[in-house]
Amino acid sequence: MLSDRRPILLTNARIVDPSRELDFPGDLLIAEGVIRDAKRGIGAAGVPQGTEIVDCKGHIVAPGLVDMRAFIGEPGAEHRETLATASQAAAAGGVTTIVCQPDTDPVIDDHAIVDFILRRARDTAIVRVAPMAALTKGLKGQEMTEIGLLKAAGAVAFTDGLKSVTNAQVMRRALSYARDFDVLIVHHTEDPNLIGEGVMNDGELAARLGLHGIPKASETIMLERDLRLVALTGSRYHAASITCRESLDVLKRAKDQGMPVTASASINHLTLNEIDIGSYRTFFKIAPPLRTNDDRMALAEAVSSGLIDVVMSDHNPQDVETKRLPFAEAAPGAIGLETMLTAGLRLVHSGELPLIRLLGAMSTRPAELLGLPGGTLRAGAPADVIVINPDIPWVLDPDELKSKCKNTPFDEAKMTGRVIRTIVAGRTAYEYA
């Protein structure tokens, strides 16, 4: 299988490697599935015979993205997304590793299902797939799963997906037990009782639209509780999706105290806000909800400072049956594998976020947190590499999206910059024509 992979030389590139804080003009050589070298002037002369030489014309070469939170539909909801279609979307978006979530049917709470996902991905996906497993059996928030056996089967972290574990005793014991196996617990921080019937951010806009609001406190209370439990147990903890300024204050306190705590923000919360909902546009209904523009700016600043470690797509395919409904009745979620990078470039172009920080939060940091080998351009690392043209203007046409569902909040949006080549394990998985 390795033999049909020709070496690739990416020449005349702007090499950006967040794992080493490097940004320089140079070349990158890939052979046998690994990065051989990334430096100035490798040149066509010094490469093995038969090497494919790609002139990057000064475009960015960076580590492939590791998307830490993507909801797929396989097994159980293949009409929404399969590992194959998700991987097509991922490749087109520069994502070389999808970290899929356990809220499938059946739930990924048994090592046989982890094994199934890994085999299906091997056979059908064109990017890497790393499953997270459920933290509690059936995502019911009551009994912890077989954390040791699931980790041994290949689960990279433990989460109840979009559900919060409301019982503090269950959470405490799960954290405590997880520490023995040195696994990362990823937790959705939203108190379901405070969400109540809420469908969007609590405040003036919700009041004007006549929709029930979800207060920011639903997030900060759960986050505060979790951090107390982390202090008690010493486990590695990751807040799955932070949305507001208040949560950032809580997070900062914990990090300043040296606690083993990290956090993600979704690309949606970094680039959109509640005003985008406009007149009940359900593609902007997501969980947790879009907040104010002030929160959005605070999140971007937190990614820039490193307070938020990871930016993820929060990819959640929903079809017309679940989205073409009154706002309150529509399912939350937006697809994002294909658009996370291009959307993120908006922040780079507006000057809110340095490019290397964005790329680091989408590749290096998630790889580090999950113990995956990617997220770097170091020699010897897996050849998961993307080429980005940061300036190409285009309009997003949902029909061109690879995902089975088209629920993108960037429907018909003007974008600047996109991935023009995605290489996974040394093989080109996507090329922009």
Added chain:
Amino acid sequence: MNIATKSSFVLNRRHLLGIEGLSFDEIVGLLDLSEEFVALNRQVEKKRTSLRGRTQINLFFESSTRTQSSFELAGKRLGADVMNMAVNSSAMKKGETLIDTAMTLNAMHPDILVMRHHASGAVELLSQKVDGSVINAGDGAHEHPTQALLDALTIRRNKGRIEGLTVAICGDILHSRVARSNIILLNALGARVRLVAPSTLLPAGIERFGVEITRDMREGLAGADIVMMLRLQRERMNGSFVPSVQEYFAYFGLDTRKLAFAKPDALVMHPGPMNRGVEIDSTVADGAQSLIREQVEMGVAVRMAVLEALSRNLPNA
């Protein structure tokens, strides 16, 4: 042949509520006295008369096979009148409080009360209300002193000593009175005590008990002379404290592979009743390194020694 008691050891206290508070000399005195009863129990004639005329009541609020029968045999072999209170059909079931039951029994002038209760501290409460001697046969997750003594006797007879041995206590430490009594006793006699358990089965603050703690069997059993397994109760296996039986056995169950981490001459103990295939594999439980059946034998001797040593201190003894 009748073996006369050579040891004149007297336990200078009215009750035996725990290992905590026993001196080195008291522990060793009880173990030495127990040795004589081991020999006696192997004879055809096992009867002694030192408790003749005494009344012993076994008051078990939690079901027990080996401890209760062992105390019953011990009392009878020493000549006492032994009564087993069947708590399931007793006044307690009808709503009587522990103290009322204690006062009722006390009115019958028992000399010795052997009590087991699911609540930690219940035995001590009883001891404050009655005139006779009270022996703790296990209270909640607090203490089980006769189990620790019989474990120590078993170890001493097989290894010739306790001082300097490395003893790994593995499993559900959190809920275990056996673990607590053993930690105190083994430390008092100079053993090196290690605890091996998942974090969910270790109480907070246990590191201050003078023990080494690890969550890994390979690390915990390395160089161990004694591997002591604890019972994991069924209601704790399914996701509340540990995820499942399968996972618990994979990481913490004692099988031949894990036992190989210990010294080649390491010996295996279990206070019973065992969950085969949960905390211990049958090959190990029934194997050549197992002392589990010997522990039961030592149980009768140790309980005779405790009854004898306490009775020597009773009024009119």
